[in-house]
Amino acid sequence: MKRIIKKQLLYSLIIxxxxxxxxxxxxxxxxxxxxMERIKENHIEINNTAVNKLIREIDYGMKDVVQLSNNIGISNEISKLASIDLPMNYQxxxxxxxxxxxxxxxNSYTHFIEGRYIYFKEGNFxxxxRYYYVPDVIYEEFHKQEGADIKKWYQxxxxxxxxxxxxxxxxxxxxIxxxxxxxxxxxxxxLNTDRLNILIQDYExxxxxxxxxxxxxxxxxLGLENKNEKEQLLDMKKLQEIFKEDAANMNQEVELNNKGYFVIKKSSKESGLQYLSFISKESLTYQTKHIFILLGTMVVIFISLLLVGVVLIKKNYTSIINLIKKLEAIGFSKDNRIKEDKQVVYTEVGYIGSILDMLQKDIHNQEEIVVENIISKAINGIVERKILLDNRFIVGIIEPIVKPETEKQEKKMNEFIIYNVLSEIFKGYAKVYVITxxxxxxxxxxxxEILQEGxxxxxxxxxxxxKRFLEKYMQIKCTISLSNVYIGIKKLYLAYQEAKRGIEYKIVLGSERIIYCVGDNEQTENYQYSxxxxxxxxxYIKSGELNKAMRTxxxxFDMNFLESSLSIDGAKCFIIDLYSTLIKVAKENKITIDLMPSExxxxxxxxxxxxxxxxxxxxxxxxxxxxxKKINTGNxxxxxxxxxxxxxxxxNLNVANIADTFGFxxxxxxxxxxxxxxxxxLMYINKYRVEKVKELLIGTNLTLNEIALQSGFINSVAVIRIFKKYVGITPTEYRIINKKIG
Incomplete structure (x- = not known):
């Protein structure tokens, strides 16, 4: 029969x-x-989002390219030069x-442009x-190093x-x-292919x-730079089939070079470009590798637990027999045992149960000692007095306003003072225990057992x-928090946590007061700080508007603490969030803040x-x-x-250029x-340039074109026009007059 019971124990654990x-x-x-499905969906969705972002960025740049080309195409200079007769005149x-x-x-308007030139068919230039050239010069500069055929380029x-x-x-x-x-x-x-390739490589x-x-x-x-695998993909006929699909935007799975890929095809309405993104299935499988590892680990753990359980069953069963023998050896009665051998296991359990009943009676007789130990563990203190298991009780927390870093003896003295004051006040009403x-x-x-009147x-x-006595005669200013009334020692820890939670509400309710049973049931953690x-x-702060900032x-504070019921956690989050904003603004203005949010x-x-x-x-x-502000305005x-x-x-120095430089x-x-x-x-700029022209006219033998380049004018015509406007004579006349005087 023992074997059958043993199997029952074994099955109860194994099953x-x-x-x-x-x-x-x-x-x-x-x-x-x-x-796998979620990773696939998420990965494809993320790739879709990334491709759309890339399309928007490229479209934005290409839109500038097209707009700039269109603006050049409608300029007056294009119309004049389109029908030019050779040889060219000065105009x-x-x-x-x-x-x-x-x-x-x-060319400097967008980073997508590497260079630009205009080909005029009639004049073949x-x-x-920089200037105008015959086609061969442009070919040498831009296209020869690419290995392009000049005839094909000309076509x-x-x-x-x-x-x-x-x-x-x-x-x-x-x-074009x-x-x-x-x-x-x-x-x-x-187009600047280096810049475009960087965008593609970042995406990849x-x-x-x-x-x-x-x-x-x-x-x-784009997309073929130094990628052998990608070039192999492009050799496949399957890629051309993908491109010829009618749908402008689609996702599908394909097999290329014995590898599986998810293909995302996107079409840009703005530029007409087509985007094909290939996502390897291997990359998705790699992301689920941790699931296989976790599965194998759990299997090993469960099998190990199963083996350990079998060993423990045998060991514990032997321990049960040994326990009964020890109890019999120290003199416990065996009158409750059932004599029939076939019920031996049940008799053993019943026998142990009867022993536990006897021990429980002994423990009940020593209840006070047990209760003291429970209180000590419940609130991390040492209780040296008595409290009943089934009585009503209330827990309070007393926190001094100035937290003394005192020695253990001084803390014991404060505990003794608080105990005696409260014991005297509640004499005949309640027993008081104080723990540091x-x-x-x-x-x-x-x-x-009952809550008395009042x-x-x-x-x-x-x-x-x-509290008033402690403040007046013992110089102990404090905040006191009370829990609800509870029954039974099992509720002691709950009451302690409730009182401790109440102390935290001094942030909202204020210190040096009694806080009774503050709960979060009707309070919210959602603070108002959009x-x-x-x-x-x-x-307001950055612009120095102090009064508006103070009103804000x-x-x-009024909206969060007067007009709404904010929980302590919500209050802390609000304070940290608002204080972090001020720290950020202070750092931007190079002002040091001593206290961090946590402090x-x-x-x-x-x-x-x-x-x-x-x-x-x-x-x-x-x-x-x-x-x-006062300093910057003058400087x-x-x-x-x-x-x-x-x-x-x-x-290029002009009003717009200076405004950009100084942020105006x-x-x-x-x-x-x-x-x-x-x-x-503008007049100041022109006058200063005219003064520099005067210096160059008198001090050098430079031509007007050379003087124009050194003084900021586009050509000699501009020099003559501006110089005559401000001086009243031409630069040549000015040079002749001053040389005669010299």
Whole structure:
């Protein structure tokens, strides 16, 4: 019979293990399939998002390229030069110089442009951002190093592209368009393939995918740089089938070179470009590798537990027999045992049960000792008095306002004082126990079997008396928190946590008071501090508007602590969030803040103290902002003049250029300069340049064109016009007059 019972014990452990293992294995199999599908969906969705972002970025750049080309196509210079007669006269060359300068300026508008030139069919010449050239020169400069055939390049150059097209011209990726109003020329914009390839490579690294960009004819434009695998993919007929699909946007699975891929096809309506992204299935499988590892680990763990359980069954069964023998040896009665051998196991359990009943009676007789040990463990203190298991009790926490870092003997003395004061106050009403916990004191009041007349109101009134006594005669200012009334020692820990939680509410309710049973049931953790309010506060502070910033702080505190019931956790989060905003603004203005957010909650006890600290920080930042405003206003006028003196020889120096440099609006800059100097900004630039021209006319033998380049004028014509406007005579006349005088 013992063997049968032993098997029953064995089965009682093995069967649950087998069921757990089976269910777990089935669960992990399901989890694997679900995870694979989710990872696949998420990965494809992320890739879709990334491709769309890439399309938007490229479309944005290409939109600038197309717009700039269109603007050049409708310019007056294009119309003049389209029907030019050779040889060129002075005006033609001047128009070419203007157009070259315009090209140079427009090339810097977007990082997608590597270069631009215009081919005029009738005159068979090309204008670049430097000057005009015959086609062979442009070929040598841009296309020869690409290994392009010059005849093929010339054919591409003379084509007709009224709608514009992105294609390869002379081995370089370019956007070519024939202006609608002047069909006798083509505008060729060479695209910066290095920049585009960087965008593609960033996408491929982040998404672990291969990307190609094709034009509407299926010609591969980008995505082939130094990637053997991708070139092999492009050799497959399957890729052409993918490209010829009718759907502009689609996802599908394909097999290429014995490898599985998920293909994402996107089409840009703006540029007409096609995007093909290949995601390897292997990369998705790798992401589920941890599931296999976890599954294997769990199987090993469960089998190990099963073996350990079998060993423990045998060991514990032997221990049961040994336990009974020891109990018999020390004299326990065996009268309750059933004599029949076939019930031996049940008799053993029954026998052990009867022994436990006897032990329970002994424990009940020593109840007071047991209760003292339970209290000690429950609230981390040492209880040396008595409390009944079934009595009503209430727990309080007393926290001194100035937390003393005292020795153990002094803490015991404070505990003794608090105990005697409260024992005297509640004499005949409740038994009081006081335990020291770090820098706080836990008070347990045993109210007996019934709550006497007066109840909680009487307890709070008496505690107010005790608190006043401690403050007046013992110089102990404190905050007191009370729990609800509970019954039974099992509720002691719950009551202690409730009282401890109440102490935290001094942040909201204030210190040096009695806090009774504060709960979170009707409170919210959602504080009112929107992004719009944060931006508004930051703007007020950065602009030095102290009064508006202070009103905003008052509004936020009133809205969160007066108009709504915010929980302690919500209050802490609000304080940290708001304080972090001030720290961020302070750092931007190079102002040091002593307290970090975590330290603020430790060093300041109440909301009012924290509010005052924040207002002090705001006042400090606003003072710094106002001081910096006063300094900057006086310095910027001199800085602008110094900038003009340093850069006057730059042809691009103008009001807009200076405004960008100093972060001004152009119209505001002109008004500001006029207020600071009394002169118009453009007139000041021209006058300064004229003075430099005078120096060069007298001190050098340079030609007018050379003088123009050194003094910031586009050519000699501009020098003559501006010089005569401000001096009254031409530069040549000025040089002759001054040399005669010299």
């Amino acid at each position: 649950p293990y087998i069921l757990i293992i089976s269910v777990t294995l089935m669960g992990y199999v399901c989890l694997y399939h679900i995870s 033609d060359k001047y128009d070419i110089a203007i157009l070259s300068k315009e090209l140079d300026k427009r 090309i204008i670049s951002n 591409e150059l003379t084509g007709y592209f009224p709608m514009g097209k992105i294609t390869f011209i002379g081995g370089k990726l370019a956007y 368009i024939t202006p609608l109003q002047e069909e006798s020329c083509n505008i060729i914009t060479l 690294k982040m998404q672990q995918a291969n990307l190609y960009i094709l034009n509407e004819e299926g010609e591969v434009l 916990l770090d820098n706080m004191y836990a008070v347990v009041m045993d109210l007996g 109840g909680i109101e009487y307890i709070i009134t008496q505690l107010e008396r005790g 992004m719009e309010m944060e931006f508004q506060l930051i703007n 702080i008052d509004y936020l 603020l909650l430790k060093k300041l006890d109440t909301i009012d103290e924290m509010k005052k600290a924040m207002k002090a920080i705001i006042e400090k930042i606003c003072e710094a902002v106002e001081t910096r 910027k006028g001199d800085a602008i003049i110094a900038y003009i003196w340093e850069n006057y020889a730059d042809v 609006n152009s119209s505001y800059l002109s008004r500001f300069f006029k207020e600071q100097t009394g002169e118009n900004l």
